[in-house]
Amino acid sequence: MKHFNFLIFLFAPMLFSQELTPIDTADFATRKMLVAEYKTAFEIFNDKINKKHKGRIKRELRDIYEFSQEEFIRTIEKREFILDARFTEYISTLSDKLNTKLNTNDVSDFKILVSRSNNPNAYCMPGDILVINIGLFRFFNNEEQLLSVICHELGHKQLRHPENTLLSKVTLNNSEALKARLRNIERKKVGQNDEAFALMKNILYSEGGKRRIEEQQADSLGYLLFRKMGLPNSSFLEALYLLKEFDSIPSIEIVQKDYETLFDLSEQPFKDQWLEVEDFSKYNYSFYKEKISADSLKTHPELEERILKLKKDFSELNNPLIPEPKIDTSSTFYKLKLVANQEVITNYIEKEDYGKGIYFNIARLIDEPKNDYLKKLLGQNFLLLYEAKKQYTFNKYVAYVTPEMEDESYIRYLSFLWNLNLDEMKNISDYYLQN
Numbered sequence: 001m002k003h004f005n006f007l008i009f010l011f012a013p014m015l016f017s018q019e020l021t022p023i024d025t026a027d028f029a030t031r032k033m034l035v036a037e038y039k040t041a042f043e044i045f046n047d048k049i050n051k052k053h054k055g056r057i058k059r060e061l062r063d064i065y066e067f068s069q070e071e072f073i074r075t076i077e078k079r080e081f082i083l084d085a086r087f088t089e090y091i092s093t094l095s096d097k098l099n100t101k102l103n104t105n106d107v108s109d110f111k112i113l114v115s116r117s118n119n120p121n122a123y124c125m126p127g128d129i130l131v132i133n134i135g136l137f138r139f140f141n142n143e144e145q146l147l148s149v150i151c152h153e154l155g156h157k158q159l160r161h162p163e164n165t166l167l168s169k170v171t172l173n174n175s176e177a178l179k180a181r182l183r184n185i186e187r188k189k190v191g192q193n194d195e196a197f198a199l200m201k202n203i204l205y206s207e208g209g210k211r212r213i214e215e216q217q218a219d220s221l222g223y224l225l226f227r228k229m230g231l232p233n234s235s236f237l238e239a240l241y242l243l244k245e246f247d248s249i250p251s252i253e254i255v256q257k258d259y260e261t262l263f264d265l266s267e268q269p270f271k272d273q274w275l276e277v278e279d280f281s282k283y284n285y286s287f288y289k290e291k292i293s294a295d296s297l298k299t300h301p302e303l304e305e306r307i308l309k310l311k312k313d314f315s316e317l318n319n320p321l322i323p324e325p326k327i328d329t330s331s332t333f334y335k336l337k338l339v340a341n342q343e344v345i346t347n348y349i350e351k352e353d354y355g356k357g358i359y360f361n362i363a364r365l366i367d368e369p370k371n372d373y374l375k376k377l378l379g380q381n382f383l384l385l386y387e388a389k390k391q392y393t394f395n396k397y398v399a400y401v402t403p404e405m406e407d408e409s410y411i412r413y414l415s416f417l418w419n420l421n422l423d424e425m426k427n428i429s430d431y432y433l434q435n
């Protein structure tokens with residue numbers, strides 16, 4: 001865990017002094033094209049479904065596909081995917097590499113999109129769509145590690161896991177429960193929507209046992225594809241080890257003194273009570289249950305299991321890992337990694353996770369107290385908090401402090417946000433927007 005910490009701080013000063021161009025979001029024309037492209041692709045896909053199935057199964061499959069395709073189109077329109085040329089061009093070179101080294105028996109058509117999510121994750125959707133999160137650029141060291149995740153997703157795709165999972169659910173006549181869940185997801189759409197295509201993901205990735213087997217199958221096939229590309233074997237495991245270390249609570253530390261430094265304003269002196277942590281004993285545990293499970297993604301036993309399985313099936317993976325993964329600071333991957341690091345705050349805010357966004361904003365401002373960009377950003381972000389509080393939607397954007405949280409710094413931080421009143425938030429926002 002600690003080395004992520006180190007990486008984040010290592011990159012922070014460099015990032016802003018270099019003044020990297022922010023991710024281009026003036027991408028209306030590209031987005032419109034992408035929407036048109038997917039609408040056509042989905043029509044072809046749905047035609048195939050119509051021809052392949054009959055009766056109830058056909059109707060229910062079509063319902064679910066159409067519903068989630070609409071959701072996907074909305075996701076594009078909401079600027080969930082990064083269409084900045086630096087990323088799209090890089091992704092297209094990766095796709096070319098894959099298509100050159102692997103033949104059409106290995107992989108059929110696929111399309112890769114990069115999502116704004118800071119979580120180091122990727123997923124495969126029906127219709128040959130692979131989504132990789134920008135968080136992978138932040139957590140990985142090199143292109144080989146990124147390619148290993150893409151190969152894993154190609155494994156899912158070639159094994160038709162998304163389509164088969166859905167078909168088996170419909171066939172087993174689970175669709176009433178499924179539809180109830182869809183409606184539920186649709187209702188909850190505002191806030192906390194961390195992943196693109198949330199609906200389909202929810203259907204595909206919610207089942208334990210079958211999912212575990214599919215993960216291992218995708219690992220095996222993914223690894224074979226990876227090996228066939230002539231990439232270093234060890235990178236495949238390195239990526240899994242890195243993912244195993246991921247903690248959904250950012251591993252940064254903000255201490256009491258930092259709050260005193262940043263929030264003791266001449267018009268509004270710092271108050272000790274802002275950092276008071278509430279007594280957990282009065283919480284109604286069940287009320288917070290949902291938030292707890294959403295925010296405590298710290299252990300990944302399934303990744304340990306996947307690593308063991310790979311080592312068992314492929315003897316060459318039993319060699320000890322090269323201690324220092326390759327980092328090439330002149331590579332395109334590395335340049336995009338810097339962009340991904342710079343965009344962390346914006347990504348969280350765009351995904352309506354103001355809590356984590358502001359956490360990073362504060363941590364970086366402590367490192368670089370004279371950085372005007374970060375100050376202005378903090379002002380803007382506190383304005384968002386203020387507006388949310390005013391409209392009673394604060395809890396959509398800022399997590400509750402829960403008894404399960406172990407990270408002292410994060411608990412102190414969340415308590416701070418919850419303890420501030422409307423005027424105090426507005427004053428902080430005004431101060432940083434003017435300075």
Ligand SMILES: [Zn+2]
Binds near residue numbers: 152153156214
């Ligand atoms: Zn997988």
